[in-house]
Amino acid sequence: MINKYIETLQKHGLKRTPKRLEVLRILSEESAYISPQKLHVLLKEKFLKIGLPTVYRILQQFQNIGIVTSIQQDDNQLYYYLCDCVEKHHHFICRKCHKVSCLTYCDFDNIKQLVADQLDSLAETHVLQIEGLCKECLES
Amino acid sequence: MINKYIETLQKHGLKRTPKRLEVLRILSEESAYISPQKLHVLLKEKFLKIGLPTVYRILQQFQNIGIVTSIQQDDNQLYYYLCDCVEKHHHFICRKCHKVSCLTYCDFDNIKQLVADQLDSLAETHVLQIEGLCKECLES
DNA sequence: TTTATAAACGAAAACCATTTTCATTTAGAT
DNA sequence: ATCTAAATGAAAATGGTTTTCGTTTATAAA
Ligand SMILES: [Mn+2]
Ligand SMILES: [Mn+2]
Ligand SMILES: [Zn+2]
Ligand SMILES: [Zn+2]
DSSP states (O other), X not given: OHHHHHHHHHHTTOOOOHHHHHHHHHHHTOOBOBOHHHHHHHHXXXXXXXXXXXXXXXXXXXXXXXXXXXXXXXXXOEEEEEOOOOSSOEEEEETTTOBEEEESOOOHHHHHHHHHHHHSOEEEEEEXXXXXXXXXXXXX | OHHHHHHHHHHTTOOOOHHHHHHHHHHHTOOBOBOHHHHHHHHHTTOSOOOHHHXXXXXXXXXXXXXXXXXXXXXXXXXXXXXXXXXSOEEEEETTTOBEEEESOOOHHHHHHHHHHHHSOEEEXXXXXXXXXOHXXXXX
């Protein structure tokens, strides 16, 4: 599954560097969203020298080529997670354990029509963030 | 219409201060979302002394009591706008002129059900941000 | 109207996530 | 092996937001 991401990297002219590969590995083993700071700590377990700017650069590049998504929490910080789905969909985020789950749902076509009808305007993009408690956190 | 907000202030134990009243006036005459910095500039036209912390404090308090809503744009900055609607709905935001328009639409009941069915999880909150071009900006 | 008190405020500094700069290193092509 | 643009680290800068703390003010009680 990592291979698919590596292809995407090369398709966008990004070199296959050890740091980038390790970021992919960490993110693919992580089911929760993660802060650049925490990712930096995890990367330092493998690399003696890795700067926070590199972490930020990699995450932004990955976001640009569509392999990670960012969310902004109430603490005014960015968090990132990896999503390998291709179809249009949204994510459910557990407010306790921060796990991210794909939800087969997107109502954008309907929204576009409503925006046209009600406001004579053109809806181009939308962001939907759904939060709550995941199955495990509900049970514990 | 400002009177309704003043009642809300007092209901939540917030004093009726000149700064707060002027923030309400500015926001109610503004159809676009606004940054704390720009609000600060506008407030300085009326008050010789007003600090940026006060602006931030007022906006946060207004958000807490539900008379303003904040959004975070791609520049990682917070913007605020006033919404006097009571029913559950969402907003359409013009990416060019930044005007905010209410949209009579909310699919949360459906989303809750899907989250329960697909993920055995409990959806508690949701944020939907719709962006595009408003009628005026489409025509110009 | 005066007084008391908690809330509100301004000024200054602190905070801290994120970005920029620039010199050095490295991946990948030739 | 050589070359070159991309990638990186270190350090500093940036800038939105928050904290601190001493002073002022709104508001209710006396
Ligand atoms: Mn997904
Ligand atoms: Mn509204
Ligand atoms: Zn959870
Ligand atoms: Zn517009």
